[in-house]
Amino acid sequence: MSTLIDGKAQATRLREEIGRQVSRLRQHELVTPGLAVILVGEDPASQVYVRNKATQAREAGMSSFEYRLADSVPQTKLLDLIERLNRDPEVHGILVQLPLPPQVDESRVIQAIHPDKDIDGFHPINVGNIATGGHGMAPCTPLGCLMLLKHQLGDLSGKHAVVLGRSNIVGKPMASLLLQKHCTVTVAHSRTRQLEEVCCQADILVAAAGRTRLVKGDWIKPGATVIDVGINRIEADGRMRLVGDVDFDSAREVAGALTPVPGGVGPMTIACLLLNTLEATCRQHRIPFPDNIMSLAWGGTSSETT
Ligand code: NAD
Numbered sequence: 014m015s016t017l018i019d020g021k022a023q024a025t026r027l028r029e030e031i032g033r034q035v036s037r038l039r040q041h042e043l044v045t046p047g048l049a050v051i052l053v054g055e056d057p058a059s060q061v062y063v064r065n066k067a068t069q070a071r072e073a074g075m076s077s078f079e080y081r082l083a084d085s086v087p088q089t090k091l092l093d094l095i096e097r098l099n100r101d102p103e104v105h106g107i108l109v110q111l112p113l114p115p116q117v118d119e120s121r122v123i124q125a126i127h128p129d130k131d132i133d134g135f136h137p138i139n140v141g142n143i144a145t146g147g148h149g150m151a152p153c154t155p156l157g158c159l160m161l162l163k164h165q166l167g168d169l170s171g172k173h174a175v176v177l178g179r180s181n182i183v184g185k186p187m188a189s190l191l192l193q194k195h196c197t198v199t200v201a202h203s204r205t206r207q208l209e210e211v212c213c214q215a216d217i218l219v220a221a222a223g224r225t226r227l228v229k230g231d232w233i234k235p236g237a238t239v240i241d242v243g244i245n246r247i248e249a250d251g252r253m254r255l256v257g258d259v260d261f262d263s264a265r266e267v268a269g270a271l272t273p274v275p276g277g278v279g280p281m282t283i284a285c286l287l288l289n290t291l292e293a294t295c296r297q298h299r300i301p302f303p304d305n306i307m308s309l310a311w312g313g314t315s316s317e318t319t
Pocket of ligand 1: 154177178179180181182183184201202203204205208221222223224227242243244245278279282
């Protein structure tokens with residue numbers, strides 16, 4: 014039976030430490046980190062995500078600014094709002110909840126956010142910095158996965174990591190971060206052949222395909238650490254449930270450690286959003302990023318880039 018990786022508990026610890034650092038900033042530097050969240054349209058899942066992000070930002074002592082725009086909003090209006098927030102000194106991080114409606118060009122919007130305020134880590138400058146091992150804002154979900162892995166395994170050097178999924182927001186940045194930590198990385202995707210055999214070679218398996226229970230127990234090397242990023246809504250016994258990309262019951266018999274869904278990666282994603290907002294604030298005000306939060310976030314060691 015595998016160890017359950019408790020993302021909820023780790024995220025709570027991280028958020029508490031972020032809260033302490035925010036109150037230190039407010040008291041000693043007279044700076045309050047500010048997070049602006051923009052939601053376009055009425056997608057129910059996006060509304061829940063945005064509400065959770067804003068609530069948790071406020072609970073950590075940050076200022077939260079919410080902007081809700083109609084589904085029909087013209088792109089220029091959204092770009093104008095981002096431009097205004099880029100210039101607003103009370104806003105240190107800007108998040109535009111994806112997906113966006115078809116009249117809006119997603120990449121144009123991402124590129125409009127100033128890289129220093131891009132706490133989602135989607136701007137090409139941040140993507141490039143992470144890919145080249147430099148100091149950039151890492152996307153929250155892969156960053157949260159990496160923290161869970163560092164906490165569970167310590168040194169990741171030399172481990173074979175298989176990332177299932179190659180999206181810009183999860184799979185690709187996950188691969189970059191694991192490379193930074195000296196893993197041997199394989200990225201698998203919808204065209205990968207013999208997917209099961211590829212997964213079976215993984216010491217670390219990160220499943221981010223968005224396919225309900227795709228990864229079965231017999232796809233997992235005994236003792237491997239499995240991070241399930243997937244969030245899939247299914248109907249069971251007349252009610253909606255969230256399940257991951259990993260078949261939890263069979264995986265639990267084989268894996269060394271495994272994240273549950275819910276309660277694994279999801280809470281870490283929001284905690285990392287707050288972490289990025291705190292880091293963005295420190296950078297914009299040229300305040301050193303606190304060491305203790307760095308070690309809590311990265312599991313005791315600082316980021317290695319060689
Ligand atoms: P996406 O649809 O953009 O990308 C999915 C990737 O999986 C693609 O690269 C595709 O090639 C690959 N893929 C799809 N089907 C496959 C198959 N049968 N075999 C192998 N590869 C396959 O999705 P995404 O945005 O990267 O998200 C992935 C999952 O993670 C979704 O379930 C999403 O809801 C979830 N997610 C969770 C969090 C969180 O905070 N927990 C955050 C972001 C995304």
